[in-house]
Structures are given as C-alpha cells and as structure tokens.
Amino acid sequence: MNELFEKCTLARDAAQKLISIETAVKDAALEAIAQAIVAGTEEIIAANRLDLENAKAKGTRKAMIDRLTLTKERLEGIAEGVRQVKALSDPIGEVVKMWKRPNGLLIGQKRVPMGVIAIIYEARPNVTVDAAVLCLKTSNACVLRGGSEAINSNVALMKIMQKAAYGAGLPEGALNIIEDTSRETATKLMQMNGYIDMLIPRGGKGLIKSVVENATVPVVETAAGNCHVYVDGTADLDMAVNIVLNAKVQRPSVCNAAETLLIDKKIADEFIPRMFKALKEKNVEIRADEKSRAVYSDVCAADEEDYYKEYNDYIMAVKVVDGVDEAIAHINKYNTKHSEAIVTNDYKASQKFLNEVDAAAIYVNASTRFTDGFEFGFGAEIGISTQKMHARGPMGLETLTSIKYIIYGNGQIRE
DSSP states (O other): HHHHHHHHHHHHHHHHHTTTTTHHHHHHHHHHHHHHHHHHHHHHHHHHHHHHHHHHTTOOOOOHHHHHHHHHHHHHHHHHHHHHHHHHHOTTTTTEEEOTTTTHHHHHEEEEEOOOEEEEEEEOOHHHHHHHHHHHHTOOEEEEEEOOHHHHHHHHHHHHHHHHHHHHHOOTSSSOOEEEEEEEHEEEETTTTTSEEEEESSSSSHHHHHHHHHHOOOBBBOOOEEEEEETTOOHHHHHHHHHHEEEEHHHTSSSTTTEEEEHHHHHHHHHHHHHHHHHHHTTOEEEHHHHHHHHSSEEEEEEEGGGOOOOOOSSSEEEESHHHHHHHHHHHHHHHSEEEEEEEEEEEHHHHHHHHHHHSSSEESSSSOSSSSSTTTTSOOOOEOOOSEEEEEEEESSSGEEEEEEEESSSSHHH
C-alpha cells in the first residue's frame, strides 16, 4: 500500500501546482510526449511483447489480444491523438458566462481543474496515454491503475511520458501509474478520499460493478457496451449490410462494437439471408431467435442471456422484431446505455428512435463505431460515460473540469 499512498500524495501536491501552469507549457509537454512515444517505439513494443506472450500463454481470446496489441502504426496513431489534444483549446480559466445582479454584483462561472483524477482500466495500453494527456491538458494530476494483462506496456509508456512531460516543465507527480495490480490495491484506490477527486473506471461489467460497489470517492460510470443496430422495414438494405458489418467486425473487441442486430419482420425474409451470409463470410458466430432461424436455419439458437452480453468477439445476437416500438423496448431492456443505431428511410421512425432510446449516443444510418472522442472531434477520450450526471458520452476536455463562481463587487453587503 506504500506505493499507492506515495503516488496519490505526489499527485495531490502536483495538482496544486498544475493550477498555475500556462497553456504553452502544457502544450510543449504534450508535443514532447508525442515525439517521445514515436522515438520510444522499439522499447514500447518490446514491453508489449511480454504482455502478449503472457496473454497467449493464458489462452486469451483473439479479440482481446487485438485490444492489447501495440504496433508501430498504432503508436503513431496514439502520438497523433496526443497532438490532437494539444491542438484543442485549453478550457481551464475560461469564463463560461457572467451576469449582473440588481445589487451590482457581477457573477461568473469559471472552468477549473478537478484536481486528481484516477482511472482504473483493463487491457488497453492506449488508455494510459489518452488518460494522461487529457488530464494534463486540463491541469489535472492523474493516478492510473491498469490491468495486469498490460502492465509491462503501461509502465513503459508511463516512464516515457513522465520523462518528456517533466522535462518540458510540468511538476513531478503529475503523472502516476500504480504498478501493483492486485485487487486489494485497486479497492483501496477507490477509497482514497482526500486524495482522489474523481474516479473513472474503464472496462467490462465486472470492473464497473466492483467500482460502483466499493468506491467512496466520486465516480463517473463508464459502462460496458452492449450496442444494437436496428434495421427498419424501410431501410436501404445495402446500407444496412455495410453498417452492421462495420459495427460488428471492424474492431469487435471495443465497447462501441455492435453486439445485437434487430430486424423488422417486414424485411426479414429478404434481409436475413443477405445479412447472415455477409456475417458468416467474416467468421461471425450468429445466435438468432426462432423467427430468424425460420428464415435461415444454419445458425445457433439465442437464449435470453445472449441479449444481455457484451461479447467483445466475433459473435452477434439477432432478433426479429415487430417494428420500431418493439426495437426500442428491446434496446431499453437489454442495453448498457452506450451506443445504439437505426437504419431507416422513415423520418418519423428515426425521430422516435432518437427520442425514446435511452443511450449516450444514438445514430441514424451510421455505425455505432463512431462513439469515440477522436471521431467526435475531442481528440483522445478518457472514457464513454453512460450515466446522466455531469458527463455523458465520450469524455473530452470539458468533462474533466469543474466550475467555480467568481463574484465582483464594489462594497456590497447583504442586508
């Protein structure tokens, strides 16, 4: 536990210093980090290779191996994400609005850092960089605790970032990673009141459940992604096939990949053979309801649990529904409030779907794969919030800030 207290204390001290750091210094640090990641490619990939060997020895699924893997191209993409954050406007110090009261007081809202942000996440080494740079841009210190699966990659990335950031003028202690990956330490991190101002979990249902049940510090919940695509009876079927394929197989291990396909019964006979053939060509295991199997029998039968699952794999649940109302009811029952899509040429159906589906991101005629800070123009993201308080959807810079009220007077006293 000494490591945890030491690094949380360092972060708490650094957070106070970060409040006064100018944007130019932060941007110089981000550029230094981007350059250092590219320059350190061989070192990072060597560390990542150890994680991959361990994962393969444990029989880790192919899709999860993909999530863990770092390549030269992916590291270049990560560095580009850092530069995207650098290019964004610094929200710290922004006066959001001001108004004058009848008594002459001028009252305003000003953006300020949260302080110390902790992130607990699983086998996604890119999160180490995304979280760190978003915190730095918003003058927050961070304490990161990744999973054991990616520990070598995470430590290598953090050391490279620390050297670059501190060399550019940021206070030591601004960036921290907990190398002890035990559950005991993770639970203690969730309870570091007085040190941690906000905790963000990124991972599957088990991690989210553990954080919600054990945390005593403020938490922004980022749920798993049980995402759906509903193909309406009026849909362009070529478009629908392309959207479903992209949402499922472009990168099945991520939280914005689609897990369930809902099909309007009006087009089931025509659409199912085309769609199932296309999915099978991409090696997707289909788990379908009885109505779907009546049209195309060479697939597995779905059970109730299949519709609750986030597979993170080449598996898709399918159900035939009686129009948009049943689709909405199904989604609101089984989803994790992440990302949902409708493919339709019916404007009324699209608006009903947008209005009534309960999720952070809702798409009309587009893939769920776009729920991402980079794709939304936020640069990197720190997570996809599925709650409704403070932040919802991809969490960019503004969601890592709070506000304080600033009040100007000229001698007013309250009677």
